[in-house]
Amino acid sequence: MIEVHNLTKRYRGGTAVDGLTFTVEPGRVTGFLGPNGAGKSTTIRMILGLDRPTEGTARVGGRPYAALERPLTVVGALLEAGDLHPGRSAREHLTWIARTNGLGRARVAKVLEQTGLTEVAGKRARTYSLGMKQRLGIAAALLGDPEVLILDEPVNGLDPEGVIWIRTLAKRLAGEGRTVLVSSHLMSEMALTASHLVVIGRGRLLADLSTEEFVAAHSGSNLEEAFMRLTSDAVQYRAGGTR
Incomplete structure (x- = not known):
């Protein structure tokens, strides 16, 4: 599982993440939601050891990401799908990752x-479209057959068939007992994909409960309406596009 405890990240310009505590359990798809500037991407980066917390801890399977012996076989992550060498083919890109992580062809x-x-x-x-690059990023995340999958905006650039494929994949992996965390701005898709929600605003935890309970608790007729009711006072924009 993913365990976040009192996770805090401060910059000179302010606080991006403010004392977050939540757990992402295996066996279900957890949606990670929040307005622009809420601190979602910063939180994910700290879970993956890409940013160092000012305070608090983030652990995967009881250990910090940096302490994992073969991290790709424990955690697969999709962050920036376009972050790859334009001159490499998909096969070359994945083969390079596999070799550096001790994985076979x-x-x-x-x-x-x-x-x-x-x-x-x-x-x-x-030559790849955005949707193809997104699929390649997901392929890299799946390469180590990990127990934990973290996907940041996974349906970005995908056609309707691709969106359904991602939804089905996330549910299947969760059904196998894996831990699946999906960050997205698409409430309609999260309503169909996530059975549990972690919602943050201005870097703070706003909700941590099942999707059904969340909608009922915030008097919404659907997830989007409930989300807007909860986060209307938590919307903010930071210089540099922090999410």
């Missing part, structure tokens, strides 16, 4: 098939 072929990229695996990344 069989996993490369498996995730290419799993993400629908087998036929274009030899093409250079510069």
Whole structure:
């Protein structure tokens, strides 16, 4: 599971994350929601050891990310799908990641098939659409067959078929007992995908409960309406686009 305790991140310009405490349990899809500037991406980066907390801890399977012996086999993450060498093919990109993490070629072929990229695996990344790059990012996240999957805006750039595929994939992985955390701005998609929600605003925890309970607790006819009711006072924009 993912355990966040009193997680805080301060910058000179202010506080991005303010004393967050929550747990992401295995066996369900947890939606990570909040307005722009809420601190979602900063929180994810601290969970993954990419940013150091000012205070508090973030652990995966009881250990900080930096202490994991083979992190790719424990945590798979999608952050910036376009962050790859434009001259490399999908197969080359995944093979390089596999080699540096002690994984065999069989996993490369498996995730290419799993993400629908087998036929274009030899093409250079510069020729890929945003949706294809998104699928390649998800393939990289799945490469180590991890127990924990963290996806930041996974349906960005995907066509309707791709959106349904992501939804089905997240639910299937959770059904296998894995821990799945999905950050998204699309309330309609989260209503169909996530059974549990962690909602933050201005870096602070606003809600941590099931999707059904969340909608009922905030007098909404649907998730989007309930979300707007809860977060209307928590919307803020920071210089640099912090999320």
